[in-house]
Amino acid sequence: MIKTNDYLVKKMLDEQAKERSAKRALQIFHKFKISPVLGYLIFAAVLIVLQSLSSDKIISTSFISAVGSTLIYCIVALGFCLLLGYSALASLGTAGFVGIGAYCCYYCLAEYGVGVGVAFLMVIAVAIGVGIFVGVISLRIEGIYLAIVTLGVSQIIKEVLVALVEGSARISFKDIVLMGQTYSVREIKGAVFYLIVAVLLILMWVVHNLINSPTGRAMLAMKNSTSAAQAFGISLMKYRLLAFVLSTIMAALAGLLYMLYIRSDMPSTSTLLTLSTSLNILGAVIIGGTKSIWGTIGGTFIIFGIDEMFLQDIEFFNENPTLITIVCGLLVILVVMFFPGGLVQLVRTGIFKLKTLFAKWRVRRYGIEE
Numbered sequence: 001m002i003k004t005n006d007y008l009v010k011k012m013l014d015e016q017a018k019e020r021s022a023k024r025a026l027q028i029f030h031k032f033k034i035s036p037v038l039g040y041l042i043f044a045a046v047l048i049v050l051q052s053l054s055s056d057k058i059i060s061t062s063f064i065s066a067v068g069s070t071l072i073y074c075i076v077a078l079g080f081c082l083l084l085g086y087s088a089l090a091s092l093g094t095a096g097f098v099g100i101g102a103y104c105c106y107y108c109l110a111e112y113g114v115g116v117g118v119a120f121l122m123v124i125a126v127a128i129g130v131g132i133f134v135g136v137i138s139l140r141i142e143g144i145y146l147a148i149v150t151l152g153v154s155q156i157i158k159e160v161l162v163a164l165v166e167g168s169a170r171i172s173f174k175d176i177v178l179m180g181q182t183y184s185v186r187e188i189k190g191a192v193f194y195l196i197v198a199v200l201l202i203l204m205w206v207v208h209n210l211i212n213s214p215t216g217r218a219m220l221a222m223k224n225s226t227s228a229a230q231a232f233g234i235s236l237m238k239y240r241l242l243a244f245v246l247s248t249i250m251a252a253l254a255g256l257l258y259m260l261y262i263r264s265d266m267p268s269t270s271t272l273l274t275l276s277t278s279l280n281i282l283g284a285v286i287i288g289g290t291k292s293i294w295g296t297i298g299g300t301f302i303i304f305g306i307d308e309m310f311l312q313d314i315e316f317f318n319e320n321p322t323l324i325t326i327v328c329g330l331l332v333i334l335v336v337m338f339f340p341g342g343l344v345q346l347v348r349t350g351i352f353k354l355k356t357l358f359a360k361w362r363v364r365r366y367g368i369e370e
Contacts (some may be wrong), residue, residue, distance in 0.1 A: 101255025289342025
């Protein structure tokens, strides 16, 4: 009986020692973890290097143009991530708000001749006004009805823009003055690309700090349970309106950058103002992960980037342009069914398994640490 108790005690101590050893191994593994802000800076640095390689004609201009346009959609998706992932608000009016930013930029630069800085301030002011006006009306309803209302608002915005702008909205490169400097035709694309990277980096930092602040926790509590959030004194209207306005500002800024980068749009035939843009943004956020900045960026590159960056030069995909749309649709279905947290959930699961394997290998290699 005494030997049995000694065996059980020894076994328990061995298990505790293994657990301590595994924790030490995980602590070593965590030392190699990059801070989120440093990750954002590395991401921006990689983009800047790509643009530099494109300027030296090492990378094709079509590839870097596709990257630039995808980054613009990343800005829109960040706002939608805040709206859907942290406030549980499903909006289908994203395309209309992007259009507001694009055509405010057109009127500021092409019609009134003001600088890009003034256009930025004007777009932000208009976005705040529109966001508050639409938000106060729309956020009194929830669920599918909110999506329907915002879809109707987006359609109204599109029709108004089509009526205001006859033909195409075109900005001459001479109208674009950044930091008091006018660029040549060859330089303007690169200058706007750097501006896109800077805006995206700032917004990633802002969203990161917001979701880790008391405001972000209040939004998340509101998403998990409106009744519990109200019981703790959280104002649903206040935080919903804040998320809606921030999402509108990001969408409008993306529209402004789109007009600076593309410099032309035809409202009557453009896909920028259509429902497909809103649905693609929704699909990108769902695929990547509704509560992850990196997941949102990755999902946007899957939806908007892969086709333009890699597949357009392949004859098979040129002959079957709808194939990538079908694949993305299937991917959305698979993610919703098996990975509700998006592809970022799959990545985190893989990293966790790697950490576990590393801990087990360390125990087998070095034994149990005393």
